[in-house]
Structure formats: C-alpha cells, structure tokens
Amino acid sequence: MPKDHGIGASSKRREDIRFLTGKGQYTDDINRPGQLYCHFLRSDVAHGRIAKLDTAAAAAMPGVVAIHTAQDLAAVGGVPCGWQVTDKNGEAMKEPKHPILAEGKVRHVGDPVAAILAESLEQAQDAAEAIELEIEELPAVVDMKAALSGESLVHDDVPGNLCFDWEFVQENKDAVAEAIAGAAHVTRLELVNNRLVANPMEPRAAIGEYDAARDEHTLWTTSQNPHVIRLLMGAFVLSIPEHKLRVVAPDVGGGFGSKIYHYAEEAYVTWAAKAVGRPVKWTASRSEAFLSDAQGRDHVTTIELALDAEHNFVALRCHTLANMGAYLSTFAPCIPTWLHGTLLAGNYRTPLIFTNVQAIFTNTVPVDAYRGAGRPEATFQLERVIDKAARELGLDPAELRRKNFIPPDAFPYQTPVAVQYDTGNYGATLDKALEMADAAGFAARKAESAARGKLRGFGLASYIEACGIAPSSLVGALGARAGLYEAATVRVNPTGSISVFTGSHSHGQGHETTFAQVVADMLGCDEGQVDIVHGDTNRVPFGMGTYGSRSLAVGGSAIVKSVEKIVAKAKKIAAHLLEAAEGDIQFADGQFTVAGTDNALGWGDVCLAAYVPHKYPIEELEPGLEETSFYDPANFTYPAGAYVCEVEVDPETGRVEVQNFVAADDFGNVVNPMIVEGQVHGGLAQGLGQALLENAVYDAEGQLASASYMDYAMPRAADFPSFAVDHSCVTPCTHNPLGVKGCGEAGAIGSPPALVNAVIDALSEHGVSHIDMPLTPTRVWEAIQAAKA
C-alpha cells in the first residue's frame, strides 16, 4: 500500500492551490507606495566604444525623475564572481570588472548603458528613445576558436579573450597520452553542446526600497537564493551590512539556474531607491530576458576514449572550449571545470582521465549554470563517445557500458577525478530501463516503421551526477568564495504547530509539501500542522539557496537535524513532567511514553509546558522549543540512472519523433514520489528540448538570431510521448540522514545523449555517425544528404 502521509506519500502539492488560483505573490505582483518604474537602455550592438551618451534631453521628458549612467555609479562596485578558478600554471583566472552600467564600452547586445526612472514605464521607455547614444562599433567576438586569436578583445586587459586555461587531472596528462597512443582502439568525437536560454515562465524582476528613518534597504527579487544575493550585493557591490539589508524572494516562477546569480539590475534598483528616495521597480520583458538572463551550456569539445583489446576503457581525454560570454556570471567559472571535469568518470571504471578546458570571453550574454550545469555537458560527451565506440567495434552499446560499469560491490568508489561515489548500482537501472523500454521488441517495431518508410532508432545513456552541493571545505579548496551548507530553524509554537524556516528556496520544486512531509513524519503529526517558510532574509536565519539538486539532501538534512534537537529537548521536558528518567522516554506517533508503563503525554502537552514552564526543569533547560541547525554535507550525493529513447525519423523531411522515453533513476530514498516524477518529467522536457529544439544562435555580428519564441524553439507537451519514469532501484545515500540524493537535474542530464544516440542508431544505415544538437529537421536531413553524397 502506498503511504498516504509522511515520507513516501504522494501528498498533493499544497502550494499549487495558490498558484493555480492566481493567488501567488510574485515580485511583479508587489507594488510599493510611490514607486518609480525603471527601464534600462541596452546596447543594440555586441561590441563597441561609447562615443557619446547624452541624457539631458531625455531627462527633461514628462514623468522622468532620474537617468543614471556609469558615471553616477562610480562609488559602486562591479558585479562580483563567486568562484575563482586557478589555471594550469597556478594563476588565478582573469576577472575583468563587470560594471552595473556599461563603462566606456558595451560588450554584448543587451548590455545596460543607462537606467531611466519615471512615473510610468511608458514614460521611462519614451525617455530611453530620447537618450543620445552613439557607439563606435568594434568587431564582435563570437566564435570561440576565433576569439583565441585575440584580434578583437572583449576586455582590453584579457589577451586572447582567455579567462583561464585549466587542466585536470594535471598529473595524469602524460599517462593519458601514453595510454591513448598505445590503445587497441581509440574513438574520437568532436561535438557541440548547444547554448540554451533558460526561459523560466516568470521573467526576472526587482524592486528596491529604502527606509531613511531606519537606514534599511529592502530588495524584492526573483531569486533562487536571497541570502546569497544579500551577501554578494551587500558586501561587494553596495557596501550595505547584512543587518541593514533585507532580501525577499517571494513566489518565484521557475529559475533553472538563471535566478541563482546576482544581476546588475538588482544592485541598481537597490542603489537607486536610496539615491532618489522612492521605491524603484523593474520587470524584464521577455525580450530583455533573452538578452540579459545568464544562458547555459555552449561548449565545443573534442573527446577521445581509449579501449584495450577486451574493450575495457583505459583512458579518456577531452578538450573543451567553454563560452563565458561577455562577463563572468556568479558561478560561471566552476561550471565547465569542477562541475564538469569531476564527472568525466561517469558510471565507469576508466582509470586515467585528463581534460583541458579553455574558458573564453565573447561578445555574448554571460553563460552560467543551467539545470545540470557542467554535468549534462560531461554526460553528453561521455555517453556519445561510448556509443560511437560501440558502433565502431560492432558491440552492443548496453554490453559495452555494463562491462565498464563500476560494480555494485566497489563502493565507496574513488574516481580518478577527485570525487568519491558513496553508493550506486548502475547495472540495475540499466536492466530496469531496458526492460521498461521493451528492448526485445525493438526489431519488430523497427520493421513496422520501415514498412512506412520511416527509420526507427533505439538509444540509451547512463548518467551520474554529483549534486547535493556541496561540502564547504571541498568547494572552498576548489575556489568557491562561499560555503555550501544549509540552515534551518524549526520553531514549535506553544500549541504544538510547527513553523520551519529553511534556507532552501522553492521556485517550482514543491518544498512546502515535501519538507512538511519530512517533519510530520518525524514528529508523528499531521502535515497540516507544519508550515514551511522560505525566501526572506529577515525571517530565515541563513541560507545558501536552491540549485545543484541540493534542497532535500542539504536543506532537508538541516531540517532533520533541527527536528532531532527538538525531539531530544522535548523528551527532557516529558521526562520531567512524567517524573521518569530521560532515558526511559520513548517518542513515537506524537506520544511520549515511559518505557514499560502506561504513562504517556501528548505532543501538545509537552509543547505547552515548554512555553508555560510552570512545572519545568528550569535549572537545566531553557523554556521554549525552537532549534536551528546548519548542515554541511560530508560529500556530494550521486544520483545515477539509465535512460532509453526510441525515435522515428522521417528520412524525407528529417523530422524526429520521440516514440518512447524511459527513465530509470536511483535517487536514493524518495519522500514524495509524485513530486519526484514531476521533477523528472520537467528535466526530461528540458533535456529533450536541448537535444531536439532549443538553440541560442548568435550571428557573426553578435546579434542573437533566436531572440524570441518565433525563433527559439521551446519544447511543448505535444512534442513528447508520456514519459515512463521509475525510481525503484534504490541505493540510499550513505552520508545524509534521509538517505536522499536529489532529483532536480537528472532528467536534463541523461536525456540529451539518449535521444542523440537513438537518432544516430536510426540513421546508422545511412552511415551518419554524429549530428550536433539540436537535431532539427534541417540538420538531420542535411546529415542524411551529406552521408549519401
């Protein structure tokens, strides 16, 4: 019987009631008395020097209160970067200034040049058109390979547009080269991991307000991590101490990574609210989102896999060009390095791995983490090259993987790329996926497609991800400028209801439901007794926020620790009230009992006693029932799984239709199966969207050719069959209290290679060995034509 409450139950998402009835409170729903509207004048060229910027006429226009340019922000810091990568020579990455408003130069289409504050948005927009802006255009740096020549420089002080040149594992470089030179077989593949626009349903928005009487700043913003914004913006940009700065991230309509970062617009509205003495509101248009939200992926990679005569993987080498865009976004440097290089072992025993990553500045929108962040890029290249190797060697792709899997008895498993996997059973998920996908029946289905003139293909991919980000000491050693623990306060109110204050932030994940299930399960109470509070630095003690599938594994663990402390204290109170020894008190189903007796006390009696301490061990114990914990994980968590995709290709048009998609994931223990499935479905839609449809394309002038939904292809429900999702293969995480691993990114990580492998399988009779994503009809058709020619 499935559970109907607590851990393991598919409790309905309580937050959906307000979202589905239009009662959500998003940043743009908030209006402050006397607020001004902010509009940014943005560069419409990718690269150039600001020759003239005259705001006088615009400033005199109706309703305009102020116009600011870089000059006005001279005392304000640039947008900081939260991660420092050290290059192959031991030197720090190049970290050019990212001004709030462009200083002297514009570096991408969308780079803000001036901010206009007016009584209405239309007045601000009218004034923007009256600003005299002249830009002397410089050659745009777009293509990464060309960027390295350094003929045109995005930042005058960064030669060759090279942010860093990183090697990992450096000590293995020669051994890998030798192993490849002496291998029985080497498979080589060049591929592109296409650039994506995150496209959360809610565009970014920010409201700044300043209370002069108290000298307090408030920022409402569309953020996945309000405390991180408070830290970065307060300490590095505006010099506002934490106790004078409140950051609120209310309901947030999706982020997928793009709302982790500290953005210039947030700093500007916070600063401007004080400068003009009125609240300042900015909401991005969808067009602005395309030109200013950090984008994802954009790697160009060459990968080589060496095998011995028995088909054991003996070495792996890859070289990647990673696009940083025009400026370093908050976590940009760690994505192609530590979140990517450390995943190159995948699910396999490959003993020798070496990767070289060159991070390049270009005149494009900054690139940072996007659902999966580094791990999809690692998985894609690995699972593609393995498939290609199997094809070259005439092997069954499933068998080649099985042969090289880390066996279930080898855990904990130290990879050659720094991370140590705690648990896993990769063969189990692969078996499960193949069974669910009816691999045995594929030949008949292929024949049936062929009879209709269609090509059918079957593709699979295994994946592993490191999430539950992250042990602070480890990431600190790798260059993070922050710790990555999570905090939680559990407040038991006098009548026994429970308020949980979590540093995790929900923007689609369903925390208000899942976290309540955990607490209710531990305390033996009704889920309705538990309220989850998040997203406000004045209410929540601290928090590092939600990304990297960390909320349950890290934030949930902090909640568990606090609940454990609550139970320990409540037992002491109960022992006193029951006049029994503390060691004899047992707590189950919300009842305190004395072992071996009928003496019992309800949860409510103990809570009340904590706040009305008439009969209370006051000398040993403080009144009240509230506990705070900071949980810093001992390791990453390692969800893993196997995905199978079956496609049908129309050779006449190149159109790919996904016929079936199966995901068998090991997420460790699962708190709410329905929410987990929803997360997987969403991840799959984004991963398949990347593989089939989505592509951020810049032309040679640095204009985004896919800057609206007319040209940027978003996946839609009708593009996919219903996904078959399973999470019955469980190896619980060994180092967090719930044994959970995280499920938010898996779908987006494992699905692109499964789909591409399926299409290549379908086209193998035409001799096509690779097509770069997205596999649009025109690309597939062209690949078939090229192979025929």
Next chain:
Amino acid sequence: MYAFDYLKPSTLDDAAAALAREDAQAISGGQTLIPTLKARLAQPSALVDLTGIAEMRGIAVADGTVTIGGATCHAAVAGSAEIRAAFPALCDLAGRIGDPQVRNRGTIGGSVANNDPSACYPAAVLGTGATVVTNSREIPADEYFQGMFTTALEEGEIVTALRFPVPQKAAYAKFVQPASRFALTGVFVAKYSGGVRVAVTGASEKGVFRWAEAEAALSTEFSEGSLAGLSVPADGMIGDIHGSPDYRAHLVGVMTRRAVAAAG
C-alpha cells in the same frame, strides 16, 4: 507600446472614415499587430477595431462558394460544420494555425492582409484562386499577393471577406517551423474540374507562390506519381536558422506529394 486612440466602429463606412485619419491602422485579432506594438515597432495614431462590424463576421456556404467574413476567427472556420461538409481542407488548415488562444482571436482578414511569408491562409487563398473582397472592390488571388508582407491593398482598404470556390479535392500539407510553428513550408493543393492549383507558403523570399510545373503535371493526372522528377530551384528560397534554401526547395516537393496523397 506607444499611446494611441482606440475606435470600434460598427459599420464599414465608419471604419473607412476612421482609417482615413493620418497613421490610423486597422486591428482585427491583434495577434500580429499587438506584439508589434508591444515591441514599439509601430506607432499608429489610432487603432480601428474591425471586429464590431457585423457584416465582416460569419460564414456562408452556397452555390459552390465558401464566403468567410474578414473578421471571422480561425476557430470559427476550423469548427464550422458547413465548411467541413463542403471544403474540409480549409477547416484543417484553420485548425492548425497557432494555438487555441491564437485561433480564437486571429482572423482570416488579418492574416490575408498581413501576408506573412510563413502564414497558412495565403496558401489556401492562392491555391484555390479565391477572391479577396474589400470595402471597395474584389481582387482575384493571383493579383492580390505581391511578395512578403505586400499585397494589392491600398492604404486604409479593408478586407471584408474571402470567397473560396469549393474544389473537388484539396489538402494542405504543413511542415512546421520548430519555434514559431508557422509553416516552414506549407503546400495547398486544390483540384477543380478545370485543373489543379498548387500554392506554396513559407518557402520563398517572394512570399506565397504557385508552382506551375506541379499544377500542369497534376492537371494531367492527379496523383503523387505525376510529381516524380519535379522540383523547384533553391534559388530565391528563404534561408534562415530553421532551414537552408536547399532544404526548403526539397520540402516543397515532399509537401506537395503529401498534400496530393492527403487530398485522395
């Protein structure tokens, strides 16, 4: 968006008078125009809403002709039992334009007046040799379409109705552009006693066009086989991130065959 006056006349004469104002512009479903206004790409002094004009709405099927008022939305055409009985291909075309929201606002007059090179209705209008009825004259389809976003309409002229001669057989084969889901290439094929018409949308830099060779071949014998060996040159086809001129030229052949097969 810039400020503008909004007028909603109830007669054609009042609409024509309103459109005579300097920089006044007609609005029907607003599905093309409103996004343009939001992006500040147009600055009309007044919008003249045509959807309040009774004679521009509605559907009539009589004497081998389907007549559709210019302000009739796509959903009404898609869902019309009368049209479906006489000319089902037109319902199918309308039912595959955009999404339900677009189909319930966007209108045939707006689509034909706009003449987007990737729009669907122009293929049906040209592919049937329909008549574009305006407030001042009747324009044969062959004279009406004059290139991307260009038509025979004069400034302020209003498309009041479309008159389609009902074909013996017809079908529209649409290959969607992955992002916009407009036609990357769409082909409308219609068979009449006097011959076959083939109109192609989405493919050419000159907008919707007739494929004469295919028409001649299909007029001789209405079968997929008649199209064997026929192709349109890639020269002059649209090339963009969704498809090269070669690809579009190839799709014209494929979609024409599929339309013939679907027409039966």
